[in-house]
Amino acid sequence: MTRPGRPRSAASHRAILDATIHLLSEVGYPALSIEAVAARAGVGKGTVYRWWSSKAELVVEAVHDAALGMVAEPDTGSLRGDTRELVAGLVALACSPLGRVLEALSAEADRNPQLRETFDSVVLARRQEVATHLLDRARRRGEARSDLDVALVCDLAVATVFHRARMDPGALDGGFVDHLTDLLVAGVSGDPAQHPDRLARSVG
Amino acid sequence: MTRPGRPRSAASHRAILDATIHLLSEVGYPALSIEAVAARAGVGKGTVYRWWSSKAELVVEAVHDAALGMVAEPDTGSLRGDTRELVAGLVALACSPLGRVLEALSAEADRNPQLRETFDSVVLARRQEVATHLLDRARRRGEARSDLDVALVCDLAVATVFHRARMDPGALDGGFVDHLTDLLVAGVSGDPAQHPDRLARSVG
């Protein structure tokens, strides 16, 4: 027993999500208009409004849809190798068409919790998971400190890559990946005992 | 010998810049409208358009005007102390009203080079200078590696602070400052010899 009436058109649904992603990457979030999405998708405005009640809702679904399965789990055997791959993956993402969309999203994140959550789940969450495993392995090999804030390390990497992508996209080359990897590995493996305050604390 | 006619009204000028900063911090860059600036400043729209030909130009001047002399040079005697103060200063900036404006600016930076340059000169340039001195002193004390990319370290700090301010403003507390300082200090002082490539290079 199904609902009567004409079912939702899969073609329209797809066309709208695609148009949204393309327009987002071209004009950014604030300049994205539902009218333009409908026109680009070859669809009536009503069809968009029927299924998504706001621009944010539409963007959220479009981004989730576009970002399915985009993080691989690196396991090269060394902290440096794994980190480099994670950073390289981030750079690849930031440089992809979806990257421009995500930049726009993060830019809007402080004004719309829905978008913040989307950026978080698409860019950060999976990477934190991956990074957690990565650091566990590293710790077992004695390559990493045990008092790390994984979320902070992830934010460090993500923020820096997206910041650079925004401020100087040309600089996102292999050298950048190397240097950032260096800093992260050093930070992650650095002996906290070097620090007098922490030394004092751990002694006391 | 001055131009004939009524001179520019200093009061209007000030009122417009102030209104711009306030509105920027309230609604962000994309939603900032000249109409609203004019209304808030108690000024005709034409007066704004007479002196600034675009929203970007207006924002650039307003931000520069608001950001005069906001970075102190820390010198605590230790890398960790100096770093902590730098980070704390960044957090303070990001949490200030101007901080919200700058966030918005950095968000828009990938669409407008003029804004990128402004963010760069107001937030990054002076801090890179400060960080350079800070690291020089640290190196002289043997606390820092000698092969550091200062710009990258600065970007790391700035990007992370502003990223957190965007994604989770509540988390910008003392603990955050500590952890970020830890990571930066570890990264900056970390032994590059741990890296096989660099090891090979230093050996060869």
Add this chain to the structure above:
Amino acid sequence: MTRPGRPRSAASHRAILDATIHLLSEVGYPALSIEAVAARAGVGKGTVYRWWSSKAELVVEAVHDAALGMVAEPDTGSLRGDTRELVAGLVALACSPLGRVLEALSAEADRNPQLRETFDSVVLARRQEVATHLLDRARRRGEARSDLDVALVCDLAVATVFHRARMDPGALDGGFVDHLTDLLVAGVSGDPAQHPDRLARSVG
């Protein structure tokens, strides 16, 4: 031997025609929507469109359906009596629910020949027939001129009644019927010889 498949629903057919008439009398022709007809008839939109290809076609059938046998043939023995009854019948029609529908129809007649024809056949044709007989009898009694344009006299009566119904429905009372009858009878029985041109013609 019947056609295969589900037969046309007589109930739907009736409900649609009735809904059409009621809505026509309420909102008029231009504001009549197939959607509203379907809703009022408790029927799917498609069912209406299946059987009538346009609003005009639907209205034409509905009006013909509603107007079956509505003109009686007066024969009171005098021109005045017959005329009064004809006019009274027109006023009754114009005041009836169907009258409002016909007004709307005549209003739209200049944009749609199909509607013109319907108005003509429902309102005018039968009345011209009646009026022809009426005037024949009058002429035989010496009450009417012999050079009358029957169609014009009919139009005069119909147009005036419907015009008044539109412009001032409250004025369609017995006095109005009297006065209009007066004018028509006078016009119909008036001596054409008063007219110099016609005088000249009849002399020559």
Add this chain to the structure above:
Amino acid sequence: MTRPGRPRSAASHRAILDATIHLLSEVGYPALSIEAVAARAGVGKGTVYRWWSSKAELVVEAVHDAALGMVAEPDTGSLRGDTRELVAGLVALACSPLGRVLEALSAEADRNPQLRETFDSVVLARRQEVATHLLDRARRRGEARSDLDVALVCDLAVATVFHRARMDPGALDGGFVDHLTDLLVAGVSGDPAQHPDRLARSVG
């Protein structure tokens, strides 16, 4: 001391009224859209809405504006001559572009009192005035009955002309004018004493 701000643009005002009249004559009242008026006038929608709050209001002004000084006062010396000129004037009006507009207006009159009033004041009022003078003169010459309802006579003429214009525009020729004049003159000059009822009444 005048109002501050830019004054209303006379050109836009004119263009909007003209566009309204032209579109009315092309598509009729119900199909007239403010959007189309604005486009045709080369004007923003907002400018139309700023000065007229509804379609009806706009149409009312446009029609009044277009109808300034369109009724001449005939005085040929005879009832027939004056009547013929009045009828001919009506036919000319109904055949003019404004005529199509007025037809549309009268069609809508039963749904909108504002439009009724406009049709009345533009088409009827001035003609009733003229007809009153015309009949006064005729009565002084003994050409007309003294118990006439001038408004009814006017309605008769106006309704018939507009009815014909709607139902059969091609028939609005000189012959039509002649026949209608005949009937009107006969009706107006017909001896009411011929009528037994009235005779009885006047006797009693």
Add this chain to the structure above:
DNA sequence: TCTTAAACGAGACGGTACGTCTTGTCTTTAG
């Protein structure tokens, strides 16, 4: 003082996009 001319406030202008509504058509499942 009087003249001059730019700067000013106000706000109308031509536009564009909004989100809502209704149109007639199309496409499904149920009967």
Add this chain to the structure above:
DNA sequence: CTAAAGACAAGACGTACCGTCTCGTTTAAGA
């Protein structure tokens, strides 16, 4: 094969601003 349901493309609705423009008024320097 019809009926009902309802999704669809299209486009007008009236609103809200956009950035430009055109007014009458204000204001200070130069004559």
